[in-house]
Amino acid sequence: MTPKKFAYFAPASLKEAIQLLRVNEDAKVLAGGQSLIALMKLRLAAPAALVDITKTGDLLSYIREGKGHLEVGALTTHDTLERSKIINKKFPILSDAASKIGDQQIRNRGTIGGSCCHADPAADLPTALTALEPEFVVRGVKGKRVIPQSKFFVDTFTTSIAKDEILTEIQIPHTPPKSGSAYIKHSRREGDFAIVGVGAVVTVGPKKVCRDVRVSLGAVASTPIRAKSAERHLKGKTLDEGNIAEAAERANEEADPPSDMHGSRQYRLDMIKVFARRALNLALSRAR
Numbered sequence: 001m002t003p004k005k006f007a008y009f010a011p012a013s014l015k016e017a018i019q020l021l022r023v024n025e026d027a028k029v030l031a032g033g034q035s036l037i038a039l040m041k042l043r044l045a046a047p048a049a050l051v052d053i054t055k056t057g058d059l060l061s062y063i064r065e066g067k068g069h070l071e072v073g074a075l076t077t078h079d080t081l082e083r084s085k086i087i088n089k090k091f092p093i094l095s096d097a098a099s100k101i102g103d104q105q106i107r108n109r110g111t112i113g114g115s116c117c118h119a120d121p122a123a124d125l126p127t128a129l130t131a132l133e134p135e136f137v138v139r140g141v142k143g144k145r146v147i148p149q150s151k152f153f154v155d156t157f158t159t160s161i162a163k164d165e166i167l168t169e170i171q172i173p174h175t176p177p178k179s180g181s182a183y184i185k186h187s188r189r190e191g192d193f194a195i196v197g198v199g200a201v202v203t204v205g206p207k208k209v210c211r212d213v214r215v216s217l218g219a220v221a222s223t224p225i226r227a228k229s230a231e232r233h234l235k236g237k238t239l240d241e242g243n244i245a246e247a248a249e250r251a252n253e254e255a256d257p258p259s260d261m262h263g264s265r266q267y268r269l270d271m272i273k274v275f276a277r278r279a280l281n282l283a284l285s286r287a288r
């Protein structure tokens with residue numbers, strides 16, 4: 001199928017892009033196009049206009065140090081994330097997630113900002129980011145706004161960004177020393193969307209006691225969620241096999257997964273436990 005007719009704008013600046021979004025009824029931002037164009041071809045989306053933000057002079061593809069956090073530009077591609085030395089060192093959970101997205105062509109074009117704004121609950125980067133508690137920087141007619149992760153993902157394919165706002169940056173707080181992170185995706189075939197995706201961040205204290213832990217789940221609710229019960233169980237306890245296994249048993253308590261052709265609700269609930277244990281163990285093995 002071909003998309004419905006639409007106007008195409010390639011503004012030279014972010015300011016111009018924001019104006020175009022404001023004045024054009026039913027306009028949409030175009031980033032890597034890996035979700036939007038596919039939806040348009042299927043006629044599941046039919047925006048009247050596309051505002052291509054990849055041609056603006058304002059560079060939105062970067063990974064750099066900020067004050068107490070790492071700043072990732074919204075147009076940073078999945079491939080760049082996967083290969084970034086700083087991401088691999090500080091947030092391997094993100095390189096794990098980026099490396100498992102679709103295929104190489106999709107990773108070359110798709111962006112972290114596009115993935116977050118698309119807000120597919122089964123997408124890998126939003127789930128991984130949920131364990132990192134980042135902040136999302138958006139720009140609109142009224143200026144800059146910073147949205148905490150807990151308020152960003154609102155529902156399936158819905159975020160709290162306004163129609164005339166553009167996500168420009170994701171700020172990821174640094175984790176303390178002796179922290180490790182990991183993301184594991186369960187899918188039938190390499191490159192498929194997740195049946196279950198689990199992110200884990202662990203901070204180890206003296207005598208291998210868990211100082212802090214965050215577990216995030218994807219594809220099991222209308223947005224990525226945190227497995228709070230598992231986190232509560234592990235915090236303050238020794239990070240040994242028994243406690244990790246017990247926490248993983250509780251990891252599905254907040255989940256409300258769908259049943260579909262890829263797996264039943266019960267299968268997903270069971271798989272959360274398996275992959276939570278694996279993600280926690282991998283995160284722990286990386287804590288240094």
Ligand SMILES: Cc1cc2nc3c(=O)[nH]c(=O)nc-3n(C[C@H](O)[C@H](O)[C@H](O)COP(=O)(O)OP(=O)(O)OC[C@H]3O[C@@H](n4cnc5c(N)ncnc54)[C@H](O)[C@@H]3O)c2cc1C
Pocket residue numbers: 028029030031032033034035036037038053074100101102103106109110111112113114115116117118122123124125161165166167168191192193194
């Ligand atoms: C065959 C296939 C397989 C895939 N497999 C996976 C997978 O396994 N895991 C996975 O996580 N993803 C997968 N994806 C999706 C892929 O990760 C997309 O790249 C991503 O979802 C969207 O990023 P994009 O830059 O292409 O955004 P686009 O498609 O350009 O935009 C997506 C949406 O976000 C909005 N948007 C984009 N950027 C911004 C911004 N900066 N500010 C405001 N709004 C914005 C757009 O208006 C649009 O609504 C797959 C896609 C395809 C086609």
